[in-house]
Amino acid sequence: MSIRCLVVDKMHESLVPMLEKNGVEVSYEPSITREKIKNIIARYNGLIIRSKTFVDKDLLSNASHLKFVARAGSGIDNLDVKYLNSKSISILNAPEGNRDAVGEHTIGLILNLLHNIDQGNRQVIKGIWDREGNRGSELGNKTIGIIGYGNMGATVAKKLNSFGCKIIAYDKYKPNCKSEYAQAVTLQKLKEEADIVSLHVPLTKETTGMTNGDFFKEFKKNIIFINTSRGETAPFASIVEAMQTGKIIKAGLDVLENEKINNLTTKQQKGFDYLNKSNRVIFTPHVAGWSTESYVRINKVLVKKIKSLI
Numbered sequence: 001m002s003i004r005c006l007v008v009d010k011m012h013e014s015l016v017p018m019l020e021k022n023g024v025e026v027s028y029e030p031s032i033t034r035e036k037i038k039n040i041i042a043r044y045n046g047l048i049i050r051s052k053t054f055v056d057k058d059l060l061s062n063a064s065h066l067k068f069v070a071r072a073g074s075g076i077d078n079l080d081v082k083y084l085n086s087k088s089i090s091i092l093n094a095p096e097g098n099r100d101a102v103g104e105h106t107i108g109l110i111l112n113l114l115h116n117i118d119q120g121n122r123q124v125i126k127g128i129w130d131r132e133g134n135r136g137s138e139l140g141n142k143t144i145g146i147i148g149y150g151n152m153g154a155t156v157a158k159k160l161n162s163f164g165c166k167i168i169a170y171d172k173y174k175p176n177c178k179s180e181y182a183q184a185v186t187l188q189k190l191k192e193e194a195d196i197v198s199l200h201v202p203l204t205k206e207t208t209g210m211t212n213g214d215f216f217k218e219f220k221k222n223i224i225f226i227n228t229s230r231g232e233t234a235p236f237a238s239i240v241e242a243m244q245t246g247k248i249i250k251a252g253l254d255v256l257e258n259e260k261i262n263n264l265t266t267k268q269q270k271g272f273d274y275l276n277k278s279n280r281v282i283f284t285p286h287v288a289g290w291s292t293e294s295y296v297r298i299n300k301v302l303v304k305k306i307k308s309l310i
Contacts, residue, residue: 003067003310004043008032009050011072015299022307038062046306048072056080060087068092068309070302074099074152074289075230077203092305095151097298098289103155105288106198106228109252113224114139118282140164145194147187148229149177153200157181168193188218196224203230211235216242224250228288231255236271243278250280254288 003024007015010030019026024046029036034053041047042062048070049055055069055078066089069079074095084091112118115136123130142165146153149171157167161181169182170190177184185193197219201207211234216225225248227234235257242248253275258268275281 003045005046005048006041006044007048008037009052012295012299014296018299018303022303034059041066046070051078054078057083068306070306072298072302075202077230090309092302094298094301097301098294099151099155101291101294102152102228102288103159105254106156106226107159109226109282110139110196110224112282113250113252119279142195143168143193145190145197146182146200147197148200149174150200154179156198156200191218192220194219194223195221196226198226199229199233201229201233203232207233209235211238216247219247222246222249226252228254231257231259236268236275240271240274243280252282254284255286259286
């Protein structure tokens, strides 16, 4: 039986030949509209997406032959998982493909903040030569708290290991996770010990807005906060409040609660402006997992999983 697959986002050019080599007939339509997907999805056994559209009952109402939905990336927050499960449609993703990129980017943010690299660069460009004001702090004597110990969190821990720092990790769904790179602890213990906190959780109803309320207030130390997971987990307002009270010293944010940067709500704009003007935050445009290598590796991971499925 021939397997037909619809690709609706721009992918690295390696994807189509890899699929075809494994007997998959591919329709590559990166400019396709949501309406057209709905109209033609009945022809296909597989759907490959990135972030273009939300995959739900509305999109798949005519998907009578669909066997799998594959996302070229880690998160599956743009999939209606409950609906897909109810229809026995397999969900495939590729966190193994970009975990190294996320790990390196996360550590890059940490080192940048500890050693004032971005600040020093901006000052030198302006003709300011301030060595003492940019004296750094070493990573080796810090305790790093990782929240979420899946592919991303575990890779960060592995890469941090060579710096000689203490690494502790909390994962609600892996309370006793065994790792040679991190010590599993409770969230309370992590909040007591961490100097630097790195967030690596998926976006779910449970994690949306998880830093609201007393989350940051409960840390014993004033921390550096890193988020390379999903911006909605840590709204601007919660970060701003923690910076104003001193609980967050500096922050590295690869993700924002609203990544339509020119279409923020009034409240979001106020929070973003504060963080931007504080000179204590480094922003990057959701590119932690977006490396040249991961672009290809994600395809390899997906094709391998599709091959196993069919």
